Amino acid sequence: MNNSLSEDNEISSYTLELQSETEEYIKNYLKIDQKFFRKNHIGFLKKVVAHLPLSSGFISLDASKPWILYWTVHALDLLSYPLSKELQNRIISTLKNIQNPITGGFGGGPGQISHLATSYAAVNCLAIIGTTEAFEIIDREKMYKWILSLKLSNGSFMMAQDMEVDVRGSYCAVNIAKLLGILTDPLCEKVAAFICECQTYEGGIGAVPNVEAHGGYTFCALAAMEILKATETLKLNDLLFWAVSRQMTLEGGFQGRTNKLVDGCYSFWQGGLFPILSNYFENNDLYSKDFLQRYIFNCCQNSKGGLLDKPSKPPDFYHSCYVLSGLSTSQHEYNKDLEGNYAVSTIEEVENDWVDDNSSETSPKDNTDTFSTTVVNDYDSSLVIITLYSEM
Numbered sequence: 464m465n466n467s468l469s470e471d472n473e474i475s476s477y478t479l480e481l482q483s484e485t486e487e488y489i490k491n492y493l494k495i496d497q498k499f500f501r502k503n504h505i506g507f508l509k510k511v512v513a514h515l516p517l518s519s520g521f522i523s524l525d526a527s528k529p530w531i532l533y534w535t536v537h538a539l540d541l542l543s544y545p546l547s548k549e550l551q552n553r554i555i556s557t558l559k560n561i562q563n564p565i566t567g568g569f570g571g572g573p574g575q576i577s578h579l580a581t582s583y584a585a586v587n588c589l590a591i592i593g594t595t596e597a598f599e600i601i602d603r604e605k606m607y608k609w610i611l612s613l614k615l616s617n618g619s620f621m622m623a624q625d626m627e628v629d630v631r632g633s634y635c636a637v638n639i640a641k642l643l644g645i646l647t648d649p650l651c652e653k654v655a656a657f658i659c660e661c662q663t664y665e666g667g668i669g670a671v672p673n674v675e676a677h678g679g680y681t682f683c684a685l686a687a688m689e690i691l692k693a694t695e696t697l698k699l700n701d702l703l704f705w706a707v708s709r710q711m712t713l714e715g716g717f718q719g720r721t722n723k724l725v726d727g728c729y730s731f732w733q734g735g736l737f738p739i740l741s742n743y744f745e746n747n748d749l750y751s752k753d754f755l756q757r758y759i760f761n762c763c764q765n766s767k768g769g770l771l772d773k774p775s776k777p778p779d780f781y782h783s784c785y786v787l788s789g790l791s792t793s794q795h796e797y798n799k800d801l802e803g804n805y806a807v808s809t810i811e812e813v814e815n816d817w818v819d820d821n822s823s824e825t826s827p828k829d830n831t832d833t834f835s836t837t838v839v840n841d842y843d844s845s846l847v848i849i850t851l852y853s854e855m
């Protein structure tokens with residue numbers, strides 16, 4: 464990075480130039496109140512799941528099949544689009560073929576090595592479908608033994624046998640275990656202590672100890688701590704300061720790290736921190752939800768369908784999932800009662816503005832919904848902590 468002083472003693476750098484350029488063109492998008500292209504987003508997402516097994520166009524994503532299914536199924540769920548029974552069955556059978564019969568974990572595709580990230584995607588996808596047929600394909604006992612086999616003595620988890628170690632592993636492991644009712648003491652031991660070591664001097668959380676804080680890793684870490692009921696062992700004041708500082712003052716969206724550009728997917732990775740933090744600070748207005756929603760509506764939509772990073776980028780399934788997830792968390796509150804039970808509620812003002820547009824794709828009056836008529840439902844599998852099975 465070249466930092467230099469100009470003649471009038473202002474610091475200039477490649478990073479600052481990129482930031483100025485981004486602000487300049489985003490300013491133009493922020494001027495108008497954009498519609499919400501719900502029907503077109505549904506059409507964009509449906510193309511993926513309508514042709515299972517995935518078409519040859521996905522060849523470069525051959526090791527990410529459970530992710531593609533999770534991103535699309537979760538995004539369609541957030542848009543209140545009901546999957547037909549036939550489509551549900553095809554998704555379930557696609558995932559069944561990806562489950563490793565020896566480990567019980569899920570790989571990226573049939574015959575591929577079991578991996579915690581793709582297992583997280585597969586289990587959460589099946590949880591959204593939520594039928595007995597979906598749950599029955601999971602071999603809980605093998606999955607439990609496999610997850611434990613990935614655990615290291617310092618409380619961290621390898622993402623796969625002899626593979627990298629970071630807080631994604633911690634989150635994927637405890638998320639899967641919580642959903643499957645296999646969150647035992649041996650599985651939880653020292654997990655929170657490892658995550659605490661990953662909190663940096665900035666307040667955010669890095670992939671491993673002593674690396675830069677990052678939005679994706681910070682969400683994984685905080686969500687894992689919440690599942691472990693150990694959130695308050697983090698330095699929450701520092702974490703909150705770091706998180707609110709990542710909301711861009713002009714754009715309204717979030718950056719993933721200090722000195723990085725705004726990106727739509729951090730609407731969830733950063734925005735998703737606040738519903739959890741709000742319970743500890745007893746404040747549901749820790750960041751500007753309106754400002755984030757303006758960025759999402761004006762800068763993260765392709766009018767023909769699909770959501771995106773920023774206006775210069777094409778839509779994709781990953782960003783469609785996480786931009787909509789960020790929108791959902793900005794329109795709902797996540798509350799914990801005295802017994803530690805959780806509930807998600809719709810923020811009152813948003814609910815009052817809804818129109819009757821959540822029945823099916825054929826019901827909207829036209830292709831667009833206005834700012835105030837965004838329809839998202841109250842299920843966010845990354846945040847709602849539920850148990851699908853009784854404890855082992």
Ligand SMILES: [Zn+2]
Nearest residue numbers: 726727728772
């Ligand atoms: Zn992104």
